[in-house]
Amino acid sequence: xxxxxxxxxxxxxxxxxxxxxxxxxxxxxAVSAERCAACHGEAGRSAIEGTPxxxxxxxxxxxxxxxxxxxxxxxxxxxxxxxxxMADGAIEDLAAHFASLPPGPPQDRRARDPxxxxxxxxxxGPRNCAVCHLPALTGREQVPRLVGQREDFLxxxxxxxxxxxxxxxxxxxxxxxxxxxxxxxxxxxxxxxxRE
Amino acid sequence: xxxxxxLLGFAAALLAGPALAQAPAxxxxxxxxxxxxxxxxxxxAPHAARMTVTPLDQVPVGAIRxxxxxxxxxxxxxxxxxxxxxxxxxxxxxxxxxxxxxxYAITRNPDGTTRTRVLLQGLAQPNGLVMIGNSLYVFxxxxxxxxxxxxxxLDNPPAPVDLTAAFALPTEQEHGGNHHWxxxxxxxxxxxxxxxxxxxxxxxxxxxxxxxxxxFNPDGSGRRIEARGVRNSVGMAHHPVTRELWxxxxxxxxxxxxxxxxxxxxxxxAGEDFGFPYCLGDxxxxxxxxxxxxxxFSQPAALLxxxxxxxxxRFYTGTMFPEQYRNxxxxxxxxxxxxxxxxxxxxxVAHLDAQGNxxxxxxxxxxxxxxxxxxxxxxxxxxxxxxDGSMLVSGEQMGAIYRITYRR
Numbered sequence: 057x058x059x060x061x062x063x064x065x066x067x068x069x070x071x072x073x074x075x076x077x078x079x080x081x082x083x084x085x086a087v088s089a090e091r092c093a094a095c096h097g098e099a100g101r102s103a104i105e106g107t108p109x110x111x112x113x114x115x116x117x118x119x120x121x122x123x124x125x126x127x128x129x130x131x132x133x134x135x136x137x138x139x140x141x142m143a144d145g146a147i148e149d150l151a152a153h154f155a156s157l158p159p160g161p162p163q164d165r166r167a168r169d170p171x172x173x174x175x176x177x178x179x180x181g182p183r184n185c186a187v188c189h190l191p192a193l194t195g196r197e198q199v200p201r202l203v204g205q206r207e208d209f210l211x212x213x214x215x216x217x218x219x220x221x222x223x224x225x226x227x228x229x230x231x232x233x234x235x236x237x238x239x240x241x242x243x244x245x246x247x248x249x250x251r252e
Numbered sequence: 253x254x255x256x257x258x259l260l261g262f263a264a265a266l267l268a269g270p271a272l273a274q275a276p277a278x279x280x281x282x283x284x285x286x287x288x289x290x291x292x293x294x295x296x297a298p299h300a301a302r303m304t305v306t307p308l309d310q311v312p313v314g315a316i317r318x319x320x321x322x323x324x325x326x327x328x329x330x331x332x333x334x335x336x337x338x339x340x341x342x343x344x345x346x347x348x349x350x351x352x353x354x355x356y357a358i359t360r361n362p363d364g365t366t367r368t369r370v371l372l373q374g375l376a377q378p379n380g381l382v383m384i385g386n387s388l389y390v391f392x393x394x395x396x397x398x399x400x401x402x403x404x405x406l407d408n409p410p411a412p413v414d415l416t417a418a419f420a421l422p423t424e425q426e427h428g429g430n431h432h433w434x435x436x437x438x439x440x441x442x443x444x445x446x447x448x449x450x451x452x453x454x455x456x457x458x459x460x461x462x463x464x465x466x467x468f469n470p471d472g473s474g475r476r477i478e479a480r481g482v483r484n485s486v487g488m489a490h491h492p493v494t495r496e497l498w499x500x501x502x503x504x505x506x507x508x509x510x511x512x513x514x515x516x517x518x519x520x521x522a523g524e525d526f527g528f529p530y531c532l533g534d535x536x537x538x539x540x541x542x543x544x545x546x547x548x549f550s551q552p553a554a555l556l557x558x559x560x561x562x563x564x565x566r567f568y569t570g571t572m573f574p575e576q577y578r579n580x581x582x583x584x585x586x587x588x589x590x591x592x593x594x595x596x597x598x599x600x601v602a603h604l605d606a607q608g609n610x611x612x613x614x615x616x617x618x619x620x621x622x623x624x625x626x627x628x629x630x631x632x633x634x635x636x637x638x639x640d641g642s643m644l645v646s647g648e649q650m651g652a653i654y655r656i657t658y659r660r
Contacts, residue, residue: 120351123304123352127354128373128374129353144305145304145305184283184287187284187287187290188284197300225351227424227429228285228286231282231284231285231428232282232284
């Protein structure tokens with residue numbers, strides 16, 4: 057590729073421009089207070105085991121997942137009723153709201169285990185995480201932010217992908233975690249949850 | 253879905269993929285399919301789909317440019333991800349999607365406006381639609397579902413007849429998540445024609461199982477390979493006079509901005525070989541040529557540009573458009589991502605001479621790509637000729653179907 061990053065950055069801009077239409081974070085905050093905050097946290101940082109933090113997630117990631125819930129393509133019992141019949145406009149507002157919240161770790165994050173952290177860090181390159189999640193692992197477009205996510209949620213999600221009980225908007229993640237042991241997943245989850 | 257099938261599928265993808273040199277201790281993790289072969293430092297990636305409704309006042313019909321005498325209007329809208337189009341005998345239009353998992357139904361109100369419904373949802377990439385009599389066939393990756401008497405039941409679609417086992421198409425897992433969605437069309441011989449895309453970006457694969465155009469009897473029996481070595485076709489049509497099968501085909505990624513090109517294929521006899529992964533026309537794949545002489549393979553009927561993402565194609569069989577367009581091939585180019593500058597995002601016309609040779613390819617519907625800003629306003633995916641001779645063009649990114657008419 058001779059023509060380097062500038063043009064590529066322009067391409068990302070092109071795609072991003074369309075996902076920003078007509079969203080209203082303030083309206084989304086009102087919907088969130090009513091429907092989301094009890095589990096995902098007032099500031100979008102979850103204090104509940106197994107429930108993800110949403111603060112700072114890319115807007116298109118939030119939008120995509122809510123639509124997958126609503127359409128019955130991703131099935132999580134706790135989300136079925138919340139997403140049922142939710143209007144596209146409300147989904148876009150919620151996405152803008154969560155994307156606008158400053159990301160950060162949950163208050164109950166445990167202390168770092170240096171050995172586990174290092175073991176997780178060593179898997180990031182071989183597992184090609186940065187190809188989609190970007191080198192900072194903060195996500196882009198429909199791809200989620202990983203850093204600072206709840207460790208328990210990250211571990212469970214990777215196990216579900218590995219064991220084929222969850223498929224995303226596409227099946228890229230099933231391939232990304234193929235063959236990982238439970239111990240490797242635990243290390244990855246620890247590293248990602250601890251990384252700022 | 254069983255974990256074993258997913259894991260087997262990815263193991264197959266691993267064996268097929270080129271970027272596999274990994275430490276021997278741990279199983280190798282595949283690079284995501286779209287990124288196989290991506291050079292270090294490149295940040296090119298597929299454009300994200302929009303899965304929410306675009307308000308009518310933001311549907312970019314005003315940006316569309318056409319030859320003199322043609323006009324564009326919004327035929328239907330509010331259908332995120334709208335792609336392939338099939339038409340029922342009573343005039344209902346059905347439209348498939350990918351990620352959002354829906355099939356839409358569009359009917360016309362007495363005043364000429366349209367009404368859209370979400371007919372089906374929760375399906376895996378139900379892009380392929382075929383109408384045979386009163387039955388709608390839906391191809392959702394390997395699942396094949398037949399909805400009988402559908403036009404009389406748009407508000408309450410019947411339980412489908414499941415033909416999945418009879419068609420026995422490769423699963424998403426066998427595809428490793430690559431090129432598993434289907435285009436489908438009804439041939440003049442009453443058979444269903446569809447694609448089985450390759451299970452990677454580029455790789456050595458089972459050439460009797462992937463990278464094919466195939467046809468079936470409507471009950472799923474009688475599988476016949478129509479063409480092999482076709483990387484991925486998401487648009488086909490039979491010539492209205494010669495009845496030959498024509499298809500669009502996507503070239504591989506990460507081999508340069510302008511090579512290989514996307515192509516238009518003319519299948520003169522069932523089973524001919526278009527050369528993937530070794531060759532495409534006279535272009536030799538830099539990694540997978542394997543010493544093959546490209547002259548031994550069938551040549552494309554036309555080159556349609558690098559990474560333009562050629563999708564739906566139909567021969568114009570109406571009478572509304574000027575005579576010069578009769579029986580010419582209209583081709584939607586969804587638009588590039590694997591290229592330093594955008595290409596496509598338009599509809600082109602391939603003009604054919606009396607022998608069926610393509611004499612030239614010219615732009616028809618443009619204006620959706622902004623070259624200065626490197627942005628796009630919509631992504632054309634399907635073309636469909638209505639009975640009045642007007643033409644529908646689906647715009648996947650904005651969830652709208654445009655109607656093109658001609659007035660002298």
